[in-house]
Amino acid sequence: MPVITITLIEGYEADFKSSLCKTLGNVAKTYTGAPPDGVTVMVNEVKAENYMRAGLHRQTGPPPLDARDIVKTFLTAMQQSDLDASKKYLHENFEMTFPGSVTMQRLEELIDWAKHRYQSIGKQYERFDRVFEEENSIVYCYGTLEGKWLDGSSFSGIRFIDRFVVQDGKLLNQQVWNDLAETRT
Amino acid sequence: MPVITITLIEGYEADFKSSLCKTLGNVAKTYTGAPPDGVTVMVNEVKAENYMRAGLHRQTGPPPLDARDIVKTFLTAMQQSDLDASKKYLHENFEMTFPGSVTMQRLEELIDWAKHRYQSIGKQYERFDRVFEEENSIVYCYGTLEGKWLDGSSFSGIRFIDRFVVQDGKLLNQQVWNDLAETRT
Amino acid sequence: MPVITITLIEGYEADFKSSLCKTLGNVAKTYTGAPPDGVTVMVNEVKAENYMRAGLHRQTGPPPLDARDIVKTFLTAMQQSDLDASKKYLHENFEMTFPGSVTMQRLEELIDWAKHRYQSIGKQYERFDRVFEEENSIVYCYGTLEGKWLDGSSFSGIRFIDRFVVQDGKLLNQQVWNDLAETRT
Amino acid sequence: MPVITITLIEGYEADFKSSLCKTLGNVAKTYTGAPPDGVTVMVNEVKAENYMRAGLHRQTGPPPLDARDIVKTFLTAMQQSDLDASKKYLHENFEMTFPGSVTMQRLEELIDWAKHRYQSIGKQYERFDRVFEEENSIVYCYGTLEGKWLDGSSFSGIRFIDRFVVQDGKLLNQQVWNDLAETRT
Amino acid sequence: MPVITITLIEGYEADFKSSLCKTLGNVAKTYTGAPPDGVTVMVNEVKAENYMRAGLHRQTGPPPLDARDIVKTFLTAMQQSDLDASKKYLHENFEMTFPGSVTMQRLEELIDWAKHRYQSIGKQYERFDRVFEEENSIVYCYGTLEGKWLDGSSFSGIRFIDRFVVQDGKLLNQQVWNDLAETRT
Amino acid sequence: MPVITITLIEGYEADFKSSLCKTLGNVAKTYTGAPPDGVTVMVNEVKAENYMRAGLHRQTGPPPLDARDIVKTFLTAMQQSDLDASKKYLHENFEMTFPGSVTMQRLEELIDWAKHRYQSIGKQYERFDRVFEEENSIVYCYGTLEGKWLDGSSFSGIRFIDRFVVQDGKLLNQQVWNDLAETRT
Numbered sequence A, B, C, D, E, F: 001m002p003v004i005t006i007t008l009i010e011g012y013e014a015d016f017k018s019s020l021c022k023t024l025g026n027v028a029k030t031y032t033g034a035p036p037d038g039v040t041v042m043v044n045e046v047k048a049e050n051y052m053r054a055g056l057h058r059q060t061g062p063p064p065l066d067a068r069d070i071v072k073t074f075l076t077a078m079q080q081s082d083l084d085a086s087k088k089y090l091h092e093n094f095e096m097t098f099p100g101s102v103t104m105q106r107l108e109e110l111i112d113w114a115k116h117r118y119q120s121i122g123k124q125y126e127r128f129d130r131v132f133e134e135e136n137s138i139v140y141c142y143g144t145l146e147g148k149w150l151d152g153s154s155f156s157g158i159r160f161i162d163r164f165v166v167q168d169g170k171l172l173n174q175q176v177w178n179d180l181a182e183t184r185t
Helices: A014-032 A067-079 A083-087 A107-115 A180-184 B014-032 B067-079 B083-087 B107-115 B180-184 C014-032 C067-079 C083-087 C107-115 C180-184 D014-032 D067-079 D083-087 D107-115 D180-184 E014-032 E067-079 E083-087 E107-115 E180-184 F014-032 F067-079 F083-087 F107-115 F180-184
Strands: A003-009 A040-046 A051-053 A090-098 A102-104 A118-132 A137-149 A154-167 A170-178 B003-009 B040-046 B051-053 B090-098 B102-104 B120-132 B137-148 B154-167 B170-178 C003-009 C040-046 C051-053 C090-098 C102-104 C118-132 C137-149 C154-167 C170-178 D003-009 D040-046 D051-053 D090-098 D102-104 D118-132 D137-149 D154-167 D170-178 E003-009 E040-046 E051-053 E090-098 E102-104 E118-132 E137-149 E154-167 E170-178 F003-009 F040-046 F051-053 F090-098 F102-104 F118-132 F137-149 F154-167 F170-178
Touching (some): A003 A014, A003 B014, A014 B003, A014 B014, A040 D040, A040 F040, A051 F014, A067 A083, A067 A137, A067 A154, A083 A107, A090 A107, A118 B014, A118 B120, A118 B137, A137 B120, A154 B154, A180 B180, B003 B014, B014 B040, B014 E051, B040 C040, B040 E040, B051 C014, B067 B137, B067 B170, B090 B107, B102 B107, B154 B180, C003 C014, C003 D014, C014 D014, C040 E040, C067 C083, C067 C118, C067 C137, C067 C154, C067 C170, C083 C107, C090 C107, C118 D014, C118 D118, C137 D118, C154 C180, C154 D170, C170 D154, C170 D170, C180 D180, D003 D014, D014 F051, D040 F040, D067 D083, D067 D118, D067 D137, D067 D170, D083 D107, D090 D107, D154 D180, E003 E014, E014 F003, E014 F014, E014 F118, E067 E118, E067 E154, E067 E170, E090 E107, E102 E107, E118 F014, E118 F118, E118 F137, E154 F154, E154 F170, E170 F154, E170 F170, E180 F180, F003 F014, F014 F040, F067 F083, F067 F137, F067 F154
Parallel strands (some): A090 A170, B003 B040, B090 B170, C003 C040, D090 D170, E003 E040, F003 F040, F090 F170
Antiparallel strands (some): A003 B003, A040 D051, A051 F040, A090 A102, A118 A137, A137 A154, A154 A170, B120 B137, B137 B154, B154 B170, C003 D003, C090 C102, C118 C137, C137 C154, D090 D102, D118 D137, D137 D154, E003 F003, E090 E102, E118 E137, E137 E154, E154 E170, F090 F102, F118 F137, F154 F170
């Protein structure tokens, strides 16, 4: 039964609108429990000259990046040990927490800390989830780790999960859990 | 700039509508990057007699429970070792995965497995996050564990995170990560 | 896919609105060929004080009678030989055409004409159909005739169809076809 | 007072939309008794990428043929004794009823039956009316017959009426009444 | 042709909404040149719980006073020489300009100035006009003056016009023109 | 909080729509006292083929001139002593009232009357205000006069105000107040 209309200034890509409709529909469906056929979402596009708020016409710029894509790009840069690229995605108040409640602010700290745990590590991602909040987006991703222990032996298939808080296109917070200790033991 | 109108058959509680508006607004704000003042959400309520789809009027029942509340109720029942109550929330295809990639289907298995890891355990929750999908809701919660090791010594402040897939009001899947092994080592 | 919203000043009965929605939905479905689930019709009711056209608020009176009901009431009065009641439903320009292209203006003419065809007659209605036009409504009804021939013998099950033009709640035109001649022969 | 908005995926012809608006307006005017100036109908066209139901974008194909045009095409083919063309318009459950309650399923039966009634026959149509139903469209047409009796003499101006039930673009039912017997007698 | 819908949180008086509709309709009619019957204005009222902007529900208080009524009340208090009441309507930056480009800030100055022009004065108002601006309302009123000259002789029917700028319910500016000098000469 | 949607047949210039939105927004803001950010105005443009009133599609011609522009053009023509051009803007019932309650119908009368007051006159405009009414537009303009007295001496900076009633693009009424007498004295 929910019929949603969202009015936007024209200019967004079809994929963007499709994803937006999908998400709005999922929200409405989840809240109301309506059957799929009962959920209709429509985008009403108006020219910028046909929309006025506070007495001013508005322009749309490119929409913000999907927080999941920001996270993915950061993770890829980290995987490639490209610290400069990685740092571009960090909020000035960035903080990360790793297993054992180890809290760090700088990527260099992380690298030092990791040296005592494994020679190398890589991530296979199973899934990225996004949570919509008023100020931030939260991204969860999980999958498995593979790499080499300090003694040179290999590991793989070790479960991990990351939780990121993304604000204004930057990572504000990263929390990491994994089964490395479980497995190492 | 996004102006969202959602038409609902009347009868929903104010809190429900407020939460729905908030979430729809968060989605629109996140997608478009509009400033807060630019996001308007309105609920257009119609009587059941004023709404017809496929030639039929529709009735609204009580909306489904928030998946976070389902998870919370389940976790409380588990905390209280109330297996009967806990099982009511399990989907017939329920599966859970615990640190070390231990996969189980039945709560009794979990209890047996846990006996070899700690005498008792409790959870302090920091936060519950909800992800909206077409068929399921996904709930993440994280916080810290406290309890007694097998040798009787106490532990607390050990980080954990759970990921639940909720379908039709039942838990379909639970995945657990925590720092127990990290700490125990 | 068609989503229809009709704004009405509040005050109409639920049955009226339901019938209106059904008809609008049937029209949209027929025109577009949309599947039933794709046709949504909503009535948006506004208070008279919230509606203004040409600078004036408007009031709704009781809606006009369904032209099919006008026809039914007329036919019932005719069946009961209640000429006074029947005449109340006739437009001042009423004209009727009977088998053999016999055209008459007054019910008395019809009665005289019928005297030479049968002693008595009654109608069993199978169905009433309504056609929506800008100025008029057109009503078709068909079914079977039963009665007594002039020689006193009985007849029944003889097919007939009537076509009425209804304007401003009055019958403007009636056309009658039937198998009486076919059967009598 | 009724203001109707119908949202359609864009792509329909102007004539199609004009006819749809006209019919929706006629329905609203007939139901409410509003004055002509009080009936406004607007088509709100959205791109397919701006419409989503059940999580899916929809495409519009060409709209179904007007049931009156289907009937006209069938009647023309019959007039031209083009049985093959005529049969294309018949539903597999087609049934027709002619004066005297003669019921037939196949056009060949009709031709045989007619041979005993007249040498040839043609129809002049005065009008086609369409009734909108949920599953079917009903078409009425009437006018006059002209042709040659079995004895070779001519006839013309004999009233007839046909009633067709059209389903999924095919004729499901035809009922025929006329004054042939009246006149022949 | 213009169809205007204004969505308001419910709670406004019928007279308020009627006046608002009238003014919006006049604006639309003046801009477009549409015939009266072509201008439709509808108020869509939503409960406060059904409206959210910037993530917050909004409440409506009593609407601001009509600037014409503020001017009228001020003028009445002045007529009654009630300086205390009159001053309540003055903005802290109030300035007034009288014939001869005499500019004053305080009502006492005006009274002193007037003492040299007439013994007493009163106003008959013919009309109040209101102009809508983004920050202010502008009110024009005109009519005739009557009173006594300094020599005790009477005058009446002398044309005047006032222009007021009203901001946040206070008079920011008053400009006065009249024919006193013309007549006095 | 007010959200205004105005549906127009497409074809208006961006400036026209912008001005219309601004004025509608100012009206809504003034009536409700909403903060600027709370006032949204949207133009919903439909093709002529998508709009039907009273069963007819409508066309939009060029919108009427802004009454302020009509007044400005008239005043410019008067300033240039172009009587023929000036007269084109006069309604057949035009009447003007000048200081001293002098009422005239023809521009020639005005010129004769003025000859006895000054040799020449010009206007500097400070501002034009427009009032929206159902049938007419009212325009106020004010500023200062400059010119030569009958004795050849110059004057300038003398305040004036004009009030015009504009109907169907013509001036129906002009009222003039100024400080000429005040200054001359």
